[in-house]
Amino acid sequence: MSARHYLASGDNKTGVALLEQAVALGPDIINLQDAHERMGLMYLQDPGRFVDFITPTVQQFPASIPLEVFNLVYISVNPETPGQREALDRLNAIGIHLEVAQWIGKAYNNLGMGLYDNGETTRAIAAYQHSLRFLPNRATTLMQLAQALQKQGNQPASTAAMLRAAQIAPHDQSTLYNATVALFIQGKTARAVEYCLAALELQPHPKLYSLLGTCYRQLGEQEQAITAYRQSIALAPKNFIAYAHLANIFERPQAIKTLEQALAAGIEHAEIYKRLGRLYFEQGEAIRAAELHRRAIAIAPNDVQTHTNLGTILKTLGQWQEAHRAYEQANTLEPHNPAHLLEMAELTHILGKESVPTVRDSIETH
Structure with missing residues (x-):
């Protein structure tokens, strides 16, 4: 769930919305400063709304350390703001206090x-x-950092962050899964297998077995890949x-059997229908291949x-008119590909050549 969705004003079930309602309905009953401190931490997930919130709130509660921290x-991390x-x-000065360090670390995480x-x-990173300077052992922050670094294209740093998260949270299956993916992307497949097996020891999961199979296949261990x-x-x-x-591992007959x-x-x-149709066509069964491709088109017409x-396939079967229609549709979807026009x-x-005898026969019968 994105921060913007979480903080949507129309969602009255989120934490920030409930706090806003509490402030509006019971300002004399609740601890207003505590409520605003909690809202401030949440609002950091939506920087645009945080800017509107923080200045009047700090003025209202000038003694609040959390609000000052936020x-x-x-x-x-705002280059457009002086200071x-x-x-x-x-922050470094007040962050020596453990409780304040917690506020700072969480605030940076939410802002990220x-x-x-x-x-x-870049600013999120x-x-x-x-955040990690103040809360260095927070696995969730490391995972979010890894995601941002990967988006930026810094795969080595992303993998390092993900592995550190896995070391901190060795019993978190999703962290181990993400570490496996990061290692696989970097080409460190043998280590990826280790992390994947560790994740599977926690609990069997189909996604993990699929990933394990892909790792084994990359290592050339086909039988283990098939088993996974x-x-x-x-x-x-x-x-x-x-x-x-x-199906990609097997030879054609076994691949056909698998997709069936x-x-x-x-x-x-x-994709199943298309792959299976292509295999049947390669095997010389063009009628079955055409049927499967039509079913694929019914699901994904574009x-x-x-x-x-x-x-x-239809051209091979001698169904010229239908083949022409198929290429015509391909050309409609991809008009700049000259292969369709050819x-x-x-x-x-x-x-045109076939129509000449037909016309001649028609003339002769009249």
Whole structure:
């Protein structure tokens, strides 16, 4: 859930909305300063609304350390606001107190989330890094930092952050999964397998088995990959990804059998129909191939490749008019591809030649 959605004014069930209602309905009953401190921490997830909130609130509660912290945190990563250096110095000075360090770390984390949602990745990274100076063992912040670094294109730093999170939270399956993915992306597949197996020891999960299969396949350990994909399917019989990976491992007859099993399991996915149709076509069963491609088109009518494949299949079957229509549809979806026009021109020529005897026969019978 994005910060903007969480703080949406129309959602009266979120924490900040409930606090706003409490302030409005019972200002003489509740602790107003405490309520505003809590709101301030939440508002950091939406920097635009935080700016409108913080100045009058600090004026209303000038003795509040948390509110001062939130204001300084925002200033310290905002290049358009004067006093960045002074804000950081003040935070470093008061951050020696454990309770204040907690406020600072959480505030930077929330601001990082808000900046990331706004597309301000560089500032979000800075906020997460500041947060970790005060709360160095916060796995969730490390995971968010890893996500932002990956978006920025810094995969080595992203992987390092993810591995540190996994070391801090070795019993958190999602953290181990993300560490596995990060290592796999970096090409450190053997280590990725270690983290994936550690995650599976906590609890079997189809997504983890699929990932494990992909790692084994990358390492050239095909039998172990097949076993992992089958374990994924055993836990989730409609796991399209596992079936697709299995089919890629096998030779054509076994690949066809695997994808037919996927259909029998009730999987309705255009890619399954398209892949299976292509395999049947390669095997010389063009009629079955055409049928499967038509079913794929019924699910995903805007897939250009499926229309192109169907045109090729129908052309092989000698169904010139239908083949022309298939290429015509492909050309409508992808008008700048000359290959479609060439196929259509060839089919138009064939259809034109076929029509001559038909016209001659028609004349002779009259």
